[in-house]
Amino acid sequence: xxxxxxxxxxxxLSLLIGSGFVLVGAIGLLKFNDSMTRLHAPTKVGxxxxxxxxxxSILNALAAGDPSIHEMLIMAFLFVTAPVSAHFIAKVxxxxxxxxxxxxxxxxxxxxxxxxxxxxxxxxx
Amino acid sequence: xxxADLLDVAVVIAMLSLAAGQILSMVRxxxxxxPGDRILALDTMVINAIGLVVVLGIHQDVxxxxxxxxxxxxxxxxxxxxxxxxxLRGDIIE
Numbered sequence: 001x002x003x004x005x006x007x008x009x010x011x012x013l014s015l016l017i018g019s020g021f022v023l024v025g026a027i028g029l030l031k032f033n034d035s036m037t038r039l040h041a042p043t044k045v046g047x048x049x050x051x052x053x054x055x056x057s058i059l060n061a062l063a064a065g066d067p068s069i070h071e072m073l074i075m076a077f078l079f080v081t082a083p084v085s086a087h088f089i090a091k092v093x094x095x096x097x098x099x100x101x102x103x104x105x106x107x108x109x110x111x112x113x114x115x116x117x118x119x120x121x122x123x124x125x
Numbered sequence: 126x127x128x129a130d131l132l133d134v135a136v137v138i139a140m141l142s143l144a145a146g147q148i149l150s151m152v153r154x155x156x157x158x159x160p161g162d163r164i165l166a167l168d169t170m171v172i173n174a175i176g177l178v179v180v181l182g183i184h185q186d187v188x189x190x191x192x193x194x195x196x197x198x199x200x201x202x203x204x205x206x207x208x209x210x211x212x213l214r215g216d217i218i219e
């Protein structure tokens with residue numbers, strides 16, 4: 001009896017924390033003024049925000065007397081794929097030179113994938 | 126306050142903030158100056174859609190929404206990577 005009530009309160013608290021993170025991430029995505037800075041905000045939505053909502057789903061299933069941890073699968077998938085997609089979006093910004101590009105490397109002509117350092121304009125694939 | 130009432134209020138608040146997040150992301154999708162920003166806004170919208178589906182599942186006490194959320198997560202990741210790769214390379218599968 002008390003476990004169900006505690007799980008219900010925990011689900012409500014997790015929902016509130018997760019929705020706060022979602023809102024903060026969306027505001028950050030709209031308000032920041034640089035491409036790379038904008039990339040920083042919505043990653044919190046992907047990990048903490050949705051993680052808290054899924055935790056609320058787990059706790060709600062526990063409170064309903066039918067415990068299930070299927071939602072951990074979505075959580076693990078999001079935690080694995082969020083850095084990969086963020087890396088791809090950062091690569092798009094760097095290769096199109098929408099942000100500050102790194103300085104030229106000390107010993108070589110090119111970085112790993114950025115083919116023309118020092119602000120040269122062509123970006124042939 | 127009763128625990129079930131508190132959960133109902135929290136579900137409504139979560140749905141409202143997820144909807145506000147969708148709207149703000151859609152504004153960034155419309156005005157975003159670079160393609161990277163547009164891809165990022167689409168990715169955020171997909172993640173917010175997962176959250177909406179999960180919260181709807183909590184509200185209705187239906188288990189099927191778990192599989193919907195998992196499918197949306199997989200499709201969102203693949204579409205984000207495909208869009209980024211298309212802009213990087215001009216092609217998806219070389």
